[in-house]
Amino acid sequence: MRKSQPLLYCTLIAGIVLSAFPLYWLFVVATRSNDVVGDWPPPLLPGPNLGENLGRLLDADQANFLLGMWNSALSSVVVTVAVVFFSSLAGFAFAKLKFRGRNGLLLVILATMMIPVQMGIIPLYMIMVELGWQNRMEAIIVPSLVSAFGVFLMRQYAERAVPDELIEAARVDGCSTFRVFWTVVLPALRPGAAVLGLFTFMGTWNEFLWPLAVLEADNPTVQFSLSQLSTSYYTDYTLMFTGALVATVPLLLVFIAFGRQIIGGIMEGAVKA
Amino acid sequence: MTDLRPRTATRPAVSGEPPAKPRIRLRARLSRIDTAWSPYLFIAPFFVIFAIFGLFPLGYTAWVSLHDWDISGAGAFVGLDNYVTLFGDPDFWNAVYNTIGMLVLATVPQLLFALVLASLLNQKLRGLTFLRMGVLLPIVTSVAAVGIVFSQIFDRDAGVVNGLLGLVNIAPVDWRADKWSSWTAIATMVNWRWTGYNALIYLAAMQSIPRDLYEAATVDGASKARQFWSITVPMIRPAIIFTVIVSTIAGMQLFTEPLIFGQGTFAISGGSLRQFQTVSMYMFEKAFRDFDYGYGSAVAWMIFLLITILAVVNFLITRKGK
Numbered sequence: 001m002r003k004s005q006p007l008l009y010c011t012l013i014a015g016i017v018l019s020a021f022p023l024y025w026l027f028v029v030a031t032r033s034n035d036v037v038g039d040w041p042p043p044l045l046p047g048p049n050l051g052e053n054l055g056r057l058l059d060a061d062q063a064n065f066l067l068g069m070w071n072s073a074l075s076s077v078v079v080t081v082a083v084v085f086f087s088s089l090a091g092f093a094f095a096k097l098k099f100r101g102r103n104g105l106l107l108v109i110l111a112t113m114m115i116p117v118q119m120g121i122i123p124l125y126m127i128m129v130e131l132g133w134q135n136r137m138e139a140i141i142v143p144s145l146v147s148a149f150g151v152f153l154m155r156q157y158a159e160r161a162v163p164d165e166l167i168e169a170a171r172v173d174g175c176s177t178f179r180v181f182w183t184v185v186l187p188a189l190r191p192g193a194a195v196l197g198l199f200t201f202m203g204t205w206n207e208f209l210w211p212l213a214v215l216e217a218d219n220p221t222v223q224f225s226l227s228q229l230s231t232s233y234y235t236d237y238t239l240m241f242t243g244a245l246v247a248t249v250p251l252l253l254v255f256i257a258f259g260r261q262i263i264g265g266i267m268e269g270a271v272k273a
Numbered sequence: 274m275t276d277l278r279p280r281t282a283t284r285p286a287v288s289g290e291p292p293a294k295p296r297i298r299l300r301a302r303l304s305r306i307d308t309a310w311s312p313y314l315f316i317a318p319f320f321v322i323f324a325i326f327g328l329f330p331l332g333y334t335a336w337v338s339l340h341d342w343d344i345s346g347a348g349a350f351v352g353l354d355n356y357v358t359l360f361g362d363p364d365f366w367n368a369v370y371n372t373i374g375m376l377v378l379a380t381v382p383q384l385l386f387a388l389v390l391a392s393l394l395n396q397k398l399r400g401l402t403f404l405r406m407g408v409l410l411p412i413v414t415s416v417a418a419v420g421i422v423f424s425q426i427f428d429r430d431a432g433v434v435n436g437l438l439g440l441v442n443i444a445p446v447d448w449r450a451d452k453w454s455s456w457t458a459i460a461t462m463v464n465w466r467w468t469g470y471n472a473l474i475y476l477a478a479m480q481s482i483p484r485d486l487y488e489a490a491t492v493d494g495a496s497k498a499r500q501f502w503s504i505t506v507p508m509i510r511p512a513i514i515f516t517v518i519v520s521t522i523a524g525m526q527l528f529t530e531p532l533i534f535g536q537g538t539f540a541i542s543g544g545s546l547r548q549f550q551t552v553s554m555y556m557f558e559k560a561f562r563d564f565d566y567g568y569g570s571a572v573a574w575m576i577f578l579l580i581t582i583l584a585v586v587n588f589l590i591t592r593k594g595k
Contacts, residue, residue, distance in 0.1 A: 012393055016407035019469055022422045023414055025433075029425065038431030040439070090316040099312035105320075112323070114518070116526055116580055118553075119573045120330030122337060122560050127330065143326035146319040176304070177311035206416040208529040209553065213561050223529070226417035230424070230536050237425050244418030255413040259406045266409075266470065267477040 026248065029241040037237050053242040060229065064218060065243060068225030073250070075140045075221065076204040082145040083200045084193045091154025092185050096167060097177070106155070112148045121213055128214055139214045140221065144204060150196050157192030158185065195265030198258050202251055222247045331577070338570035348567070355571035365572065367547055368555040369579070371456070375531075375551070376524035378460035384516060386468045391475035392501060408469030419462050420533025427458040427534075455534070455549040462530045471516045478509035514591045521587050525580045528553040552576045 029037055030053055031046040057065055093099070094106050124143065125134075133139040162185050170180045186193075211221040217228055226247055229240045255262065338355050341348035359365055394404060411419075426433045427448040435445040448454045482505065490500045506513070531549050532540050541558045543550025550558075556576060560569025 008393060008396065008398075012398075012404060015390060015393075016404065019408055019410050019465070022419070022426070022465065023410055025426070026414075026418060026422050037425070038428075040436045042433055042436065086318045086322075090319045093312045093315035097312040097315070099309075102312070105316065109319075112328070114522060114584065115327075115331065116522060116577065117327045117331055118526055119556075119577045119580075120327065120332075120334050122566050122570050122573060123330035123333035124326060125560075126566075127326070143322070146322045148319075148323065148327075151316075151319055176307050177315075181315070202413065206529075208416060208532075209557065213557065223415065223417040226415075226421065227533055227540075230417075230421055230533055237428075237431070240421045241425070244415070244421045247415045248413070248418045251413045251415055255406075255409070259409070260402065263402075263405050263409065263473065266473045 023248070026241055026245050029238055030245040032238055034236065034238050049238065050242070053238050054246075056239055057242045057246070060239065062217060063225045063228045063243065064220055065222075065225050065229075065246075068220045068222040069246070071137055071140075071220065072205055072222040072247075075137055075144075075207075076201050078141050079144045079204045080197050080201045083147050083150050084197045086146050087150030087154040087196060088158075088186060088189050088193055089181065090151045091156075091158050092162070092181055092189070094151070094155040095158035096162060096164070096185070109148050109151050113152055118209060121210060124210075125213055134214060135216045135219050137219075140207070140211055143210075144207075147200065150200065153196055154189060154192060157189060161192065162188045191261070191264075194258065194261050195268075198254060198262055199265065201254060205251060334570045334573050334577075337566055338568075338574050340567045342565075342567035342570070344564040344566070351567070355568050356575075358568070359571050359575060364547060364550075365552075365555060365575075368543075368550050368552045371452070371543065371547075371549055372525060372527060372551040372553075374452070375456050375460050375463075375527060375549070376521065378456055379463035379527075380517070380520045380524055382460075383464045383468050383520065384471060384513070386464070387471035387475055387516070388506070390468065390472035391479055392505065394472065394476050395479045405473065408472055410469070411466045412470050414466070416466075416529045417533055419466055420530050423458060423462045423465075423530075424534050424536060427461075449534070449544055450548070452548045455531075455544060459527075459531050459534055459549055462534075463524070463527070467520065471520075474512050474516055475509055478512035479505060482508045510591070514588065517587050517591055518584055521583050522580055525576065525583065526553050527551045528557070552579070 028043060028046050031048065031050040032043055033047070033049045033052075036043050036047070057063070094102060094109075128134055128139045131138075133142075166184050166188070167180055170184045175183065206223060207221065208223045208227070211224045212227070215221065215224060217224070220228065226240070226243050229236075229243050337347075339350060339352060341351050341354075390408060394401070394408075398404065414422075425431065427435075429435065429445055429447045429449070432448070434448070438444075438446065446454055448458045486504050486508075487500055490504060495503065528551060531543055531551055532554060534549070535541070535543055539545050541550075541554055541562060543554055552572065553576065556569050556572040559565050559572055563569075
């Protein structure tokens with residue numbers, strides 16, 4: 001242990017405090033009443049008003065907060081399951097199966113990974129009008145069912161994690177290709193799939209631009225609902241903070257449960273949220 | 274389970290089976306169809322959905338942008354008129370200026386802090402997992418919540434930042450009123466949210482640098498700072514390139530944070546004087562508030578071009594610095 005250690009720890013702890021303070025502040029204000037929020041010095045400890053604020057949040061008609069939470073939960077779960085499944089399936093095919101055009105198609109995936117498809121939302125909106133999906137959750141879910149990034153990630157993972165002998169052995173036992181995938185490959189891909197799943201869940205939960213374009217305030221996602229709170233209650237900070245807190249809880253729970261895997265995923269490289 | 278013949282016949286290596294054989298057993302034939310077509314079946318869901326809902330809309334944006342197109346449908350083909358208007362549109366260039374301004378204010382400190390944080394974390398430490406989870410807390414905060422918290426922290430009357438400035442006798446700042454102040458507030462949100470994430474990417478890269486490089490440098494008498502700039506930074510260059518490109522692409526599409534920061538009626542225009550309207554917000558305003566799909570598409574296509582150009586420029590600069 002060198003002499004500079006205490007200084008190092010102090011710097012790091014200061015960094016952690018900075019990174020945690022806004023979250024803590026979220027909690028403090030959500031438990032307070034509006035009278036004290038603007039006080040100086042600011043209240044630094046939680047107060048007794050969380051229950052009351054939650055009640056007001058549910059009563060805030062224009063925000064449809066509960067429906068927003070439900071819609072976000074539904075779309076995040078469905079999208080996560082689909083992205084993980086389709087990415088594993090395609091990733092396995094690219095990593096382990098031989099077929100004509102494989103390298104060319106893989107190149108297409110690589111090229112599309114960085115494309116900001118968000119810039120296509122105007123025609124995407126027109127498609128939704130044609131399909132009659134405006135203000136419906138299909139519009140949020142269906143376009144997100146697959147991800148170029150996910151396919152790439154699972155392909156990389158399958159290359160490393162699935163031994164060819166395992167696949168050969170299953171084939172010799174007479175398994176069809178899909179059964180090989182389902183019984184042998186998918187279990188081996190589980191750690192990679194977990195990381196992809198977590199990031200997909202967080203990404204879908206945080207989606208904002210597209211829901212704002214295609215949904216209406218009476219059928220929002222949770223981020224949309226939060227933005228409604230901030231436009232209609234201009235200065236009602238405790239209400240906005242309570243909503244923000246509730247909207248963060250699912251992500252926090254995921255983080256507490258799977259934090260180590262998330263860190264592992266980032267550290268293994270090339271994971272974007 | 275005992276008969277080996279049909280199974281070996283399905284291996285791709287022996288697919289050149291003599292056609293003279295009287296009949297191929299059904300199972301073998303099915304199996305061959307399976308090997309030949311399964312790969313395409315497995316990748317089809319991705320390509321079909323991505324083509325319909327990803328690539329097609331992006332390409333079609335270019336087509337829409339050549340028309341006088343509104344909510345009632347396609348109007349006249351107007352060629353490049355929308356682009357001509359766009360090039361003379363001060364609101365568009367203002368949004369480009371704002372976006373790039375915030376991009377610089379958000380990306381540069383974010384990556385520098387991340388470098389410092391990563392090198393601090395890259396030592397023998399107690400409670401490493403706790404520290405890593407601590408620096409990641411910001412990315413698990415839901416994005417609109419980030420906007421809401423920082424809107425309050427930067428509030429003119431009730432905000433913590435103005436309170437702290439008051440302690441050193443600086444008059445309260447109306448953070449939403451000016452370009453520099455609103456950019457700072459919004460960039461702070463982005464910096465806060467992504468520093469820890471980038472630090473972990475750098476940390477991963479730093480951990481793969483061979484120890485003996487540092488030992489040799491220490492023997493040669495190189496200082497810690499010298500070692501950092503001459504060994505660490507060059508060795509993690511791929512990670513730096515990756516983070517620069519990803520943050521640039523994300524920064525060019527900045528939308529949620531400034532929109533929530535705006536609050537009230539001027540939210541989508543980024544303040545009453547458009548002081549913090551980004552290009553994504555401008556596109557949204559044109560397409561989904563004014564229902565001018567043709568013009569909105571021209572904006573979208575220009576953003577797409579800008580992102581591509583910036584990504585390439587970034588790539589060239591970060592690579593050339595070698």
